[in-house]
Amino acid sequence: DAGVTQSPTHLIKTRGQQVTLRCSPKSGHDTVSWYQQALGQGPQFIFQYYEEEERQRGNFPDRFSGHQYPNYSSELNVNALLLGDSALYLCASSLDPASGANVLTFGAGSRLTVL
Amino acid sequence: QQQVKQSPQSLIVQKGGISIINCAYENTAFDYFPWYQQFPGKGPALLIAIRPDVSEKKEGRFTISFNKSAKQFSLHIMDSQPGDSATYFCAARDATGSARQLTFGSGTQLTVLP
Numbered sequence: 001d002a003g004v005t006q007s008p009t010h011l012i013k014t015r016g017q018q019v020t021l022r023c024s025p026k027s028g029h030d031t032v033s034w035y036q037q038a039l040g041q042g043p044q045f046i047f048q049y050y051e052e053e054e055r056q057r058g059n060f061p062d063r064f065s066g067h068q069y070p071n072y073s074s075e076l077n078v079n080a081l082l083l084g085d086s087a088l089y090l091c092a093s094s095l096d097p098a099s100g101a102n103v104l105t106f107g108a109g110s111r112l113t114v115l
Numbered sequence: 116q117q118q119v120k121q122s123p124q125s126l127i128v129q130k131g132g133i134s135i136i137n138c139a140y141e142n143t144a145f146d147y148f149p150w151y152q153q154f155p156g157k158g159p160a161l162l163i164a165i166r167p168d169v170s171e172k173k174e175g176r177f178t179i180s181f182n183k184s185a186k187q188f189s190l191h192i193m194d195s196q197p198g199d200s201a202t203y204f205c206a207a208r209d210a211t212g213s214a215r216q217l218t219f220g221s222g223t224q225l226t227v228l229p
Contacts (some may be wrong), residue, residue, distance in 0.1 A: 042220050045218070072183055102149075102164065102208075106160065107158050108157050
């Protein structure tokens, strides 16, 4: 049973560019959350997608956007990249937390470096 | 702002010793407190979790102690092993939002010496 799969694993961009990160959730999971983990820090909640809608957003600007597809896979898009966007981007899948599900399964992340 | 404060930032323990990591929170809307273990190049993996109506939970060598009145919780790793060397994150789940998102501590890098 495959866990959460993220791609690409590493990528390098320059300031002002745009990036798209992809996530396939664990089989059976219908909810995808995205977290940003800066070097030496804990993950920070970006947003969550459920039923193809953004359910809730953390303290991140509109440059960060996402999408969820009918097969529950998800994308994270970041526009107008800044140096400070350099981080590990983690995708976590789960059953619907609003139904009481507790466990998040994280992928290995996409390491973004902005030069 | 919701925060979870974690200490120490780094910890070095001899094999067989006890590793203790502490976390404190302020938001009383948190309703679930997991600990995650992260190895280099990997995503965080759930280690053990507790609800605030329980004061202690033990799973093998890992124990969470929870003090609701003090808004503090800690992870104890008994008989620490070199394979336990990793970064540990405490977290707290917000019960008020539909996303039930996690707020993470800043992490503790644990090194267990052989």
